Amino acid sequence: MHMIKLLVQTGISLLLLTACMKVQAVSGQSSPIPAMAPDSIPADILKRADPEHGIPLDLVVITFRKGVSQASKEQAIRTVSGSVLGGVRINPATGVDGAYLVRIPTTADIISLDNVIQALSRRPEIASASMFTHLDPPKHN
Numbered sequence: 660m661h662m663i664k665l666l667v668q669t670g671i672s673l674l675l676l677t678a679c680m681k682v683q684a685v686s687g688q689s690s691p692i693p694a695m696a697p698d699s700i701p702a703d704i705l706k707r708a709d710p711e712h713g714i715p716l717d718l719v720v721i722t723f724r725k726g727v728s729q730a731s732k733e734q735a736i737r738t739v740s741g742s743v744l745g746g747v748r749i750n751p752a753t754g755v756d757g758a759y760l761v762r763i764p765t766t767a768d769i770i771s772l773d774n775v776i777q778a779l780s781r782r783p784e785i786a787s788a789s790m791f792t793h794l795d796p797p798k799h800n
Contacts, residue, residue: 692733696746696757704745704760704791709769716772718744718791719779721759727784732759735782739763739775760791 707715719741723732736743741761748757766772772790779788 692729692736692743692759694729694732696748696759697743698746698748698757700745700760712769714790714792716768717762717764717766719761719763719772719776719788720791721761721779721788722749722786723756723759723784724786725756731784735779735784736761738782739779740765 704715704718707718709716719739721736723735736759739761741763743759744762745760746757747760763772763775766775776788776790779785
């Protein structure tokens with residue numbers, strides 16, 4: 660189990676998610692879109708960060724609005740060629756079931772990542788789409 664913090668924008672508010680997460684090995688294969696956000700992250704997630712920007716350029720954190728169907732979730736993620744790598748579950752009383760960590764293989768730079776986020780944000784079933792940001796400060800020796 661690893662402690663991870665994610666900053667997720669939901670509408671005009673920001674949620675700071677701190678969770679003990681199961682770390683799992685991830686194959687390169689696309690997985691089905693789960694009905695509820697997974698409660699795990701890939702073991703190598705922090706190694707994916709682009710050195711210039713400090714964030715992975717192929718990852719997006721997505722939350723869906725309450726009551727969104729499984730088919731709508733699949734459609735939204737598939738429209739950006741995404742595959743779910745993991746996520747963080749949130750108490751359903753907050754209105755969202757969790758944050759999905761989605762790999763977008765077509766984003767190679769910060770501009771294309773932002774374009775995907777903007778496209779996802781315009782979809783009515785999506786509460787938020789944002790860059791993956793790890794909030795733990797870097798360790799200095």
